[in-house]
Amino acid sequence: MKETKKGKEGLGKVRCLNCFERFEVAPRAEIATCPSCGWEWRISWPNPKLAKIRGPVWEAWEKLQTRGE
Amino acid sequence: MALNRKIAYIDLSTGEVETAPIPVMMRKLYLGGRGLDIYLLYNHLEPGVDPLGPENVLLVSAGLLAGTLASASARSHLAAKSPLTGFVGSTNMGGFFAPELRWAGFDHLVIKGKAESPVYLWVHDGEIEIEEASHLWGEDTFETQDLIRQEWGDPEVKVVCIGLAGERLVRFANVRTGLKNSGGRTGIGAVMGSKNLKAVAVRGTMDIEIEYPEEALKYNKEIIDKICSTKFAQIMQRWGTMFIxxxxxxxxxxxxxxxxxxxxxxxxxxxxxxxxxxxxxxxxxxxxxxxxxxxxxxxxxxxxxxxxxxxxxxxxxxxxxxxxxxxxxxxxxxxxxxxxxxxxxxxxxxxxxxxxxxxxxxxxxxxxxxxxxxxxxxxxxxxxxxxxxxxxxxxxxxxxxxxxxxxxxxxxxxxxxxxxKGMSNLHSDERPTPSLALGIATASRGSDHLRSRPAIDLYHLPEALLKKIYGYPTPYDGPLSSDYTTYEGKPRQVQWHEMCYEAVDCLGICKFHTIFLSPNLLGFDEFSKLIYYNTGLEISPQEVWEIADRAYTLERLFNIREGLGREDDWLVDRYFDEPTPLGLEIARNKVLDREKFKQMIDEYYALHGWDEKGVPRPETLKRLGLDKEPSHML
Known part of the structure; x- marks a missing residue:
């Protein structure tokens, strides 16, 4: 992984699709909550060091959408 | 050398085959692949012909760097007048066909006329023969390839073919090679079917001599390291484009x-x-x-x-x-x-x-x-x-x-x-993304995401990085915005990606290795070096851009000759009238603004040197050396 000012880019970090803030995901976590905006995301791991947003937690979707309005 | 592959003219009506060298001058003007194909199409096709008639001209080609030491130099290109849109038909695919075509001694096949009964072309080590294919007619795209390989007893024969859809002239029939690769868009498969051409099979053992092999290998290693270090590549390696x-x-x-x-x-x-x-x-x-x-x-x-x-x-x-x-x-x-x-x-x-x-x-x-x-x-x-x-x-x-x-x-x-323009949109909704909407509205082959889509606009990249990317290799001092919902600077982004994708389509390099889905991949500097190390041609990044501009403008001229007007660079009303009902706040309740969209098109035309109707201005044609087309140099 490439070293950047923010540390090791991509190591378990994802960018929230709602607020665009990057946040760290616990290793092997399947669900993570953005600390900045509170949206919940399902997480997958293309490799053990790289996290990716898989999709929303659909059960929380309606509640979050309403809040977004 | 890498530049000594030939062009072949094949008349399926008469059975005549002629070959000719491709002058270096033409390489400097169009490189190869999609670039030279549009030149050939513009010069060999009469305006107004029926796309499914024998007068249509079919181009089958390899990119200039296909089969060389340039990374992912696998792309072949096919072109014709599209039976789907009536405008430029153009499709591009990976696999192994393009390198094999070059190893067989050819870069471009110009196929005219119509065979009396089903045939396929057999291209091998400098020779081209027209083979009977009635036994293949009706076979699917998998079987067709296998049967041809069995005929020649050679598992290394590479085939581009059509399936039932192409035979039945479905106007969006594709062309296929291997199990996966498809030249999907604009109905080139129907053009092949209309000519009774079931397939083009190639096998070659003619080496491509790399101009500077040590440097080319070393540089390719650098590029592979660069590509594989990106998050984009690591996710693609695991799940392919489905990750999007x-x-x-x-x-x-x-x-x-x-x-x-x-x-x-x-x-x-x-x-x-x-x-x-x-x-x-x-x-x-x-x-x-x-x-x-x-x-x-x-x-x-x-x-x-x-x-x-x-x-x-x-x-x-x-x-x-x-x-x-x-x-x-x-x-x-x-x-x-x-x-x-x-x-x-x-x-x-x-x-x-x-x-x-x-x-x-x-x-x-x-x-x-x-x-x-x-x-x-x-x-x-x-x-x-x-x-x-x-x-x-x-x-x-x-x-x-x-x-x-x-x-x-x-x-x-x-x-x-x-x-x-008569071609369906990708399954993406561009109402929240003016840049992506402008791309599909103006793309030369009809609605399409592979002609100009500034996909990295979705990444909210810092403006400083946007300026670095979009301010080179030609200068741009206008606005750029990290916000993908705005209209600012988006015409430049669309134009830049048009030139980038045109360039790699000329070279035969996969778009996934360029600044398409990652800002950290290849751009014009890398294209210039890859051309030099592999072919010896000295073409600066600015000249690569100019070549792409020339080819893209010629696609525009082709479309205008077939009746395209400004009204064709537009989206259906639902984009402007029906708000998006779902999604995150940034994408919800969005429509495109008609006035702002018109302004974007004006700006996009101006960046290209086209007038308010989308017609290239005389000075633009002169700058690109297109003022005397068709010039019939090939």
């Missing part, structure tokens, strides 16, 4: 139920599902990513089927657009369109349109012969693929493509058809 769905569906940037929704809520068709079916991945020639899965369907009527893919486009075609939430339907749909030789994108879009017409009562059970074209009806969707390929019932109407199908179904169907 995770972000786009989550945000609300996809077409669902034709164009009624912009999100498949509760969607369960993410790329991660392929892990349950995959038995590994494969790549194209010279590629370090290997983005396509080999998979076996486990259950249902397609149990046991082995295929490759699917791409993000098939997730849309057999998932979101048709309201299906079943990953196996995507796998089966992908298999069927590949077997029959159909453009997956157009097929899915046409079925989704028909489903909305069925929902609204414009199409009835009588029209569908009892097939319930209801959202999420997996069986009905797959049945419609069969009917389109075989031109059966409603399938025969849909096989005509958007504009002709509207004429047959009725004007009341028009507002629901999501197309530009």
């Amino acid at each position: 769905y995770g972000a786009t569906n989550s945000t609300g940037l996809i077409r669902c139920r034709n164009f009624q929704l912009n999100q498949l809520v509760g969607g369960n068709i993410e790329c991660e599902h392929i892990d349950e079916y995959s038995i590994g991945t494969e790549g194209c020639f010279g590629c370090s990513i290997h983005c396509r899965h080999k998979y076996i369907i486990k259950d249902g009527p397609y149990a046991g089927v082995y295929a490759q893919g699917p791409e993000y486009t098939s997730q849309g075609a057999f998932g979101m657009e048709v309201g299906c939430n079943n990953f196996e339907t995507i796998l089966a749909g992908n298999y069927l369109v590949n077997k029959y030789g159909l453009d997956t994108l157009e097929t899915g879009s046409m079925i989704a349109w028909a489903m909305e017409l069925y929902e609204k009562g414009i199409l009835t059970d009588k029209d569908t012969e009892g097939l319930k074209l209801e959202w999420g009806n997996d069986e009905a969707v797959l049945e419609m693929v069969e009917r389109i390929a075989k031109r059966k019932g409603l399938g025969d109407i849909l096989a005509e493509g958007p504009l002709r199908a509207i004429e047959r179904i009725g004007e009341e169907s028009r507002p629901y058809c999501i197309q530009v």
Whole structure:
């Protein structure tokens, strides 16, 4: 992984699709909550060091959408 | 040397074959692949001809760097007047065909006329023969390739062919090579079918001499390291383009139920599902990513089927657009369109349109012969693929493509058809993204995401980085915005990506190795060096841009000659009138603003040196050396 000012880019970090803030995901976590905006995301791991947003937690979707309005 | 491949002129009506060298001067003007193809098409095609008549001209080519030490230099290009749009027909695919064509001694095949009965071309080590193919007519795209390889007793023969759809002149029939690769867009498969040309088979053992092999190898290693260090590549290596769905569906940037929704809520068709079916991945020639899965369907009527893919486009075609939430339907749909030789994108879009017409009562059970074209009806969707390929019932109407199908179904169907220039839009919803919307509205081959899509606009990149990317290799001091919902600077982004994608289509390099889905991949500096190390041609980054500009402008001239006007660079009303109902706040309740969209088009034309009607200005033509076209130099 490439070293950047923010540390090791991509190591378990994802960018929230709602607020665009990057946040760290616990290793092997399947669900993570953005600390900045509170949206919940399902997480997958293309490799053990790289996290990716898989999709929303659909059960929380309606509640979050309403809040977004 | 890498520049000594030839051009061949093949007349299927007379059986005559002529070959000629390609002057270096023409390389400096158009490089190869898509660039030289548009030059040949513009010069050899009479305006106004029937795209499915013998007067149409079919180009089959390899990019300039195909088969060299340039990374992912696998791309072949096919061109003709499109039977779908009536404008430039152009399609591009990976695999192993393009390098093999070059090893067989050729870069461009110019195919004219029509054979009396089915034939295929056999291209091998400097020779071209026209072979009888009646025994192949009716075979699917997998069998056709296998049978030709068996005929020559050589598993290394590479084949581009059509399936049933091409034979039956489905206007969005594709061309296929290998198990996975498709030249999907603009109906080139129907052009092949109209010429009774079932396939082009190639086998070559003529080495391509690399100009500076040590430097080329070293530089390619640098490039592979660079590519493989990106997050984009690591995700692509695992799941292919299907990964895009995770972000786009989550945000609300996809077409669902034709164009009624912009999100498949509760969607369960993410790329991660392929892990349950995959038995590994494969790549194209010279590629370090290997983005396509080999998979076996486990259950249902397609149990046991082995295929490759699917791409993000098939997730849309057999998932979101048709309201299906079943990953196996995507796998089966992908298999069927590949077997029959159909453009997956157009097929899915046409079925989704028909489903909305069925929902609204414009199409009835009588029209569908009892097939319930209801959202999420997996069986009905797959049945419609069969009917389109075989031109059966409603399938025969849909096989005509958007504009002709509207004429047959009725004007009341028009507002629901999501197309530009007669070609359906990708399953993405561009209402929240003006840059992506401008790209599909203005793309030279009709609505398309592979001509100019500034996909990195979705990443909210810092403006400083945007200025670095979009301010080079030609200067740009205008605005740029990290916010993908704005209109500022988007015309420059679209223009820049047009030039980038045109350049790699001329070179035969895969777009996934360029600044398409990652800002950290190859750009004009790298293209220039790759050309030099592999061919010895000294072409600066600015000159690469100019070549791309020349080729793109010639595509514009071709379209104008076929009747294109400013009104064709436009989107259907739903983009401007129906707000997006779902998604994250940034994508919800969005429409495009007509006035701002018009201004973007004005700005886009100005950047190109085109007038307010979208016609290249005389000084632009002179600058690009196009003022005397057609020049008939090849």
